[in-house]
Amino acid sequence: MVTDLHVVFIPSPAPGHMIPLVQAARVFAARGFRCTIITTVHNALTFQTSIDRDINIGYPITVRTINFPASEVGLPVGIESFGACTTEEMETALSRGVQLLQAPMEQLVRDVAPDCIFSDMFATWTVDLAEELKIPRLLFYVNNFIYHSMSHSLKVHAPYANVKSESESFIVPGLPDNITMKRSQVSHMFLTKTRTGDMMKDVRESEKRSYGLVHNTFYEIEPAYADYFKKITGMKIWHIGPLFQFVNDGGALEKNSSLTWLDDQKPKSVIYVCFGSMVRFPEAQITEIALALEESKKPFVWVVRKKGNEGVGGLPEGFVERMVTENKGLIITGWASQVEILQHPSVGGFMTHCGWNSVLEAVTAGVPLMTWPLYADQFYNEKLVELLGIGVGVGTDVWNPTSDIISPIIGKHDILKAIKLLTGRSTIAENIMQNSKELAVKAKKAVEEGGSSLNGLNALINELKHVKLNTKP
Known part of the structure; x- marks a missing residue:
């Protein structure tokens, strides 16, 4: 009415x-x-x-x-x-x-x-x-x-x-x-x-x-x-x-045929990696992320920004080809339907900059977080993730004044450590998963x-x- x-x-x-x-x-x-x-x-x-x-x-x-x-x-x-x-x-x-x-x-x-x-x-x-x-x-x-x-x-x-x-x-x-x-x-x-x-x-x-x-x-x-x-x-x-729960734009995932890749992955096995729409990492950081993802041997979906019209800088030689031919990962350089990706049953972890929209979307989907705050309110959001026990940090601790990231490079070993901790079978990982599931129920009931x-x-x-x-x- x-x-x-x-x-x-x-x-x-x-x-x-x-x-x-x-x-x-x-x-x-x-x-x-x-x-x-x-x-x-x-x-x-x-x-x-x-x-x-x-x-x-x-x-x-x-x-x-x-x-x-x-x-x-x-x-x-x-x-x-x-x-x-x-x-x-x-x-x-x-x-x-x-x-x-x-x-x-x-x-x-x-x-x-x-x-x-x-x-x-x-x-x-x-x-x-x-x-x-x-x-x-x-x-x-x-x-x-x-x-x-x-x-x-x-x-x-x-x-x-x-x-x-x-x-x-x-x-x-x-x-x-x-x-x-x-x-x-x-x-x-x-x-x-x-x-x-x-x-x-x-x-x-x-x-x-x-x-x-x-x-x-x-x-x-x-x-x-x-x-x-x-x-x-x-x-x-x-x-x-979370406001996105009140609106139903269903079908976005199906519209992008490349994301049917997720359907062929095991439940809770995929790491989703996305740092929002504005982050501009130096090429050296892109390299470390790529090396960590490859060495983790975990399937992944990585949304990574192009550097203008030059494509994605910093990816190791042959990385994209290896990921595609060996079906190890999906690299997206354009828009991705994050809500639908996180809600896909194959996604088991989210490496994120802790933008509040991203945290809400992960919480609602019950997906544990690997936190990598960079600027704006993100370090404060990470504190809430810590209090809730729904994630692990990669170890970054320097706030950036703009979306051009100038904080120290996080090496592949620290990134890999967070991946292994979140996806392992330790008591810590099990508690994080359980806390994430319980909070997802509360988010939906809200x-x-x-x-x-x-x-x-x-x-x-x-x-x-x-x-x-x-x-x-």
Whole structure:
């Protein structure tokens, strides 16, 4: 049943942000809200098929597009997402383009006259626009509660200032658990003035002026931190994840005939390796990963980014040919349907950068993790994986300021050690597998009738329905 409430959704142009926010829009549309997603032309193309499917079954959802100012910022036509950038210079140019989009996006929001703005965390300008239009602004966080809780503690207490070296550990104070970190793992924005730090300051300021906060997480994965964060903010907060469980895009795996390779593998035997859509490893690191995978003698699916038009640099001579001819592994250089891959019964482990979307997808599939955090919130996510007992680390402990990875190379022996530990028959491996299975059950129940996330979603919907949205001038 279509309501008379219209929500406009404003994503940020990075896959890890755009995908869950679009999923949120589709979830709202499935429950009768009129939903409009505003983005650029080429970003819209990445999810338009899903939106068309929703429209065909009667969901009230539309996409409004704006042309990206590619020529003004010196980018090739079609480069509108940080996931499409192959250099740091391109990312800087894209950021300039995003700033130029603000004015036309503001006007488009005024034109569509919504009753609510559902905004990605980095679209901080939407809080001013919401106040102008006298409508609620919901701030959407793609992060979990432990990240926000740890960030709050680091900012308030600055425990890293009391250690004498980058490798010395300290306790993050005031948290529900005894969590230790090294100064080398702490985001640079806590240690010095950075552009990211300025952006996060703006995010926090917009948070205080928002109607409420929406998180793509579920209560059972971090109950103590959900309660802790709600207490320290005192704001209206809803957790409605994992959002991908609310939308059904079934069949994606079957559409890619190359992934039928998984059907021929033994249950829980395949290692899935993916470091997200933005990571740019040096060739020396690609070499070490390839050597470790080959020496492990475990079947694998490896999603690895091309270096521009040059292909994948750093692969050992003959590596691809050996993997193909001997049927040892599948190397994917384009898009991969990660949710379907992780849910395939042959996948038994996931080597990941600990992006929160990736962790949620693995948790829901019950797949244990080999953690390799690199930047952003990933070291904080790894701490949650450790607390939950659902993975092992490869041993990285240096935070990177950008997606160009400059931290020390992790050698094949350390990578191989993690693979063997996770895939072996030790008590540690068995406990990790059992914990992963139990958490997967909780993740699935969270979105079912009576589940914490479905309850959170219903509470948010009821909140919006009861808000006096007819106060616009």
